[in-house]
Amino acid sequence: MTRIIAVANHKGGVGKTTSVACIGAALARHGKRTLLIDLDAQQNLTFTLIGDKEAESSVYDSLIKGTPLPVVEIAENLDLIPSSLELARAETDLSSKLMREAQLKNRIAEIAGDYDYILLDCPPSLGLITTNALVAATELYIPLTAEALPLKGLTMLDEVVGEIRQAINPTLKLGGVFITRYNNRKLNKDVVDAIFSRYGSKVFSTKIRENISLAEMPVTGMSIFEYDPTSNGARDYEALTEEILSR
Numbered sequence: 672m673t674r675i676i677a678v679a680n681h682k683g684g685v686g687k688t689t690s691v692a693c694i695g696a697a698l699a700r701h702g703k704r705t706l707l708i709d710l711d712a713q714q715n716l717t718f719t720l721i722g723d724k725e726a727e728s729s730v731y732d733s734l735i736k737g738t739p740l741p742v743v744e745i746a747e748n749l750d751l752i753p754s755s756l757e758l759a760r761a762e763t764d765l766s767s768k769l770m771r772e773a774q775l776k777n778r779i780a781e782i783a784g785d786y787d788y789i790l791l792d793c794p795p796s797l798g799l800i801t802t803n804a805l806v807a808a809t810e811l812y813i814p815l816t817a818e819a820l821p822l823k824g825l826t827m828l829d830e831v832v833g834e835i836r837q838a839i840n841p842t843l844k845l846g847g848v849f850i851t852r853y854n855n856r857k858l859n860k861d862v863v864d865a866i867f868s869r870y871g872s873k874v875f876s877t878k879i880r881e882n883i884s885l886a887e888m889p890v891t892g893m894s895i896f897e898y899d900p901t902s903n904g905a906r907d908y909e910a911l912t913e914e915i916l917s918r
Contacts, residue, residue: 673783676790676846677808681828683795685814686851688715689885691792693904696894697912699748703787706742709754710775710804711794712761717753719889720745729755733778734803735764740778746894750786758800765799772799772839776807797831805835810846815866817850817859817878825869845873846918849911853878877911879904 678687691707698705708730709716717726721743728741730752743751765771779789791804805811811832813825836843848870853859867874879885882904884895891898895905 673786673809674788675779675783675807675809676788676812677793677801677804677810678790678812678814679793679801679804679828680813680815680825681795681797681801685816686879687795687814688719688792689888690812690814690849690851690879690908691716691790692719692888693885693895693908694912694915695749695788695790696746696896697909698788698916699746700896701912701916702748703916704748704785706750706752706782706786706789707745708740708752708775708779708789708791710758710792710800711754712756712758713794714754714756715889716792717751717755720751721753722892726753726755729753729757730775731755731757731761734758734761734774734800735768737774737778740782742782762799765803772802772806772835775803779807797827802831802835805832805843806840808840808843810844812846813848814851815848816852817854817862817866845870847875847915848873849875849877849879851879853880875911875914877907877914879907879911882907 678691680687695705695707732738733740740752743753745751791808793801793804850863880903882902884899884902885904888895888898895908899905
């Protein structure tokens with residue numbers, strides 16, 4: 672069965688896009704057929720994987736016009752559905768459609784059998800695009816920085832997930848929580864303790880440490896495993912991916 676994982680947090684700057692790119696590359700290295708879907712109008716995942724290359728169509732066309740998802744081959748076992756600036760108006764365009772929350776689920780269903788893993792890079796909001804991702808997903812992964820503010824803001828996300836599970840997607844589960852931009856400062860340790868207290872066994876053991884190579888990777892056109900395979904970033908995302916594969 673295809674695992675469809677929404678990587679979501681309505682706060683920006685927590686490493687959603689970097690995580691999707693790195694986990695996707697690691698899954699592909701493990702021989703898993705992997706599809707990444709960029710659902711953010713900022714197009715950061717698209718830029719990371721194909722640079723300034725202009726895609727002929729994007730996930731916007733599939734959501735609004737019902738066209739098949741435009742698959743772009745990135746590497747062996749790794750494909751991308753690119754985003755576009757048009758996605759910024761998708762919330763408005765979706766609002767008048769029947770079954771507006773299920774548009775992405777319907778398009779994914781057409782190709783899900785081709786993949787072992789589908790990762791959804793969600794925008795930093797809880798609007799219709801993120802709702803579409805949560806309706807389509809089998810699992811939700813939440814990246815968190817080890818700071819107090821992101822943790823406080825998760826109540827709203829928890830409520831949205833509960834509503835979607837109750838009304839539309841009863842099979843959606845919290846698959847995991849992982850910590851990004853980690854260092855050994857006392858604040859980090861205190862917040863990590865609070866995260867474990869809240870989510871318990873759902874928290875992955877692997878923490879993604881602060882690493883300059885992860886910040887440099889998007890402009891290189893390479894995965895972290897190609898750009899700096901001995902970096903903490905490469906080691907940490909490989910370890911996290913191994914945990915994901917074991918769940």
